[in-house]
Amino acid sequence: MQMNVMVKIFKRFSGSSNGLDGIAERLLNYYNIMITKELWTEIARLTNLHGYMSGVNRESERVKATGEVYTPTELTIEMMQRMLADDPEIFAPGKTILDPACGDGQLLVPVKWYKVLHHGMFPQDACEDLYGVDIMRDNVDLCKDRLGGGNIIMGNALDPDTRLPEQTDMEYETMRDLFSDKSSLEAFLS
């Protein structure tokens, strides 16, 4: 892959009449653009290994009640790029991300791959930085499966004190600990 990129760079820049510094700077910029493009293509590919909105039977009544319409991969990637423009270290190792209505992980899965591919984290460590809550048991399980880990629990993010029928004790206690008191959630995520 790197060889192809270098060949393209030299083809593009051979014959440039700028000074050496200018050429080096332009080479570096172009190299970064090519690498970044390949990075996002790979993140999209890995995310799309799971078909959009697949894996669970979401009838229209259910979708109406829960709002289960997931963010398309391209849109998630655009959001991530905007976040990175504000803070290039926003997905660095140890930086946690919470999706309080995580669905099947359309937001969390690309973040995992960015942490792995860009920051060189091990997948398991990358998942440790990811937090998700969803009100539907099957979405929680699917999200966990897709990530291969992560801190994904069932809960009602709008009403964390109310126990859901399929919630485990651990999920219920975690929801109460983290969400009932807004200041503890903020402290936890900071």
Ligand SMILES: C[S@@+](CC[C@H](N)C(=O)[O-])C[C@H]1O[C@@H](n2cnc3c(N)ncnc32)[C@H](O)[C@@H]1O
């Ligand atoms: C619009 S989808 C968004 C999913 C994901 N964040 C994304 O961007 O693809 C909303 C998700 O929130 C879940 N949900 C709805 N009400 C919720 C609540 N009160 N607490 C937690 N999750 C909820 C639904 O089950 C659904 O999976």
